[in-house]
Amino acid sequence: MRELIIDKNESGQRLDRFLRKYLDEAPYGFIQKMIRKKNIKLNGKKAKGDTIIIEGDIVQLYLADEIIEKFRGDRKIVKTKYTLNIIYEDENIILINKPIDILSHAAEDLDENLVDAMIYYLYEKGEYNPELEKTFTPAICNRLDRNTSGIIIGAKNSLALRVINSAMKKNQINRYYKTIVKGTIKEDKIVEGYLIKDRELNKVEVLKEEVDGSKEILTKIKVLDFTNKYSLLEIQLITGRTHQIRAHLSSIGYPIIGDIKYGNRAINKYFKENFGLDNQILHAYKIGFEKLDKPLDYLNHREFIANPNTKYRTIEEKLFNI
Secondary structure (H helix, E strand, C coil): CEEEECCCCCCCEEHHHHHHHHCCCCCHHHHHHHHHCCCEEECCEECCCCCEECCCCEEEECCCHHHHHHCCCCCCCCCCCCCCCEEEECCCEEEEEECCCCECCCCCCCCCEHHHHHHHHHHHHCCCCCCCCCCCCCEECCCCCCCCEEEEEEECCHHHHHHHHHHHHCCCEEEEEEEEEECCCCCCEEEEEEEEEECCCCEEEEECCCCCCCEEEEEEEEEEEECCCEEEEEEEECCCCCCHHHHHHHHCCCCECCCCCCCCHHHHHHHHHHHCCCCCCEEEEEEEECCCCCCCHHHCCCEEECCCCHHHHHHHHHHHCC
């Protein structure tokens, strides 16, 4: 028999969901069967899958050790040479300035990615040990495309993860991007549309009217500067969809410089030949927190800024004499 004492990182979730994470390679039917047959108990009593577990509860697994280990997934730390560019850190969250050409999450087993780098960083600091944690793994709360740079929010514990994810859904975290587009935009505006995915091409299309499978998008544009050829913009995501900024700006005639999927081929060629640019000029440079629940309410009304890379700054200075 194995006893699991619930701590703060497991508290506040259903028992069956906790078990699906702890025995993450076990069929769900097996877990339900073990609960029904009283091979899994809660605080020494018959358990129910929908019971909310709290800190201090004791889950008893009347299972052989070899069965438990068989259904426990791999919890090895992935070592990485990548050094995080941290702009803010406390006991709950970590804000990382992601460079271009690194994935937020791994697409393949050997892909270098920000999540593995963050987990390894916290492991080296002694703030995370997979052997001591029952189910929780530090996670990121937002994603950026491989060739989009900027702020990624990491959660160090499960409560912080729930609070940040909830705030994302409620639009209580303001996310701002800087970009340079082809064409002149002189006035601030909010543009609307409907986004639909083309999974085969790994692209999205922006439509003026809603169709089956499409999702409404809202993109707020603030003009920071412009010339007769280019515009420097601050973009605020009101909705956050896949490739939203890139596809939305392109759909209204202002493609992002360097964007291979949605951009202008001739403009991209010019900037590659003259500036060595081979990625879109899109940088998630600022976030602001509003109305976060406890215990993250100390972050309310605070903003954090991450500087873009040198190449971005050079192009901005050349085009707008900044």
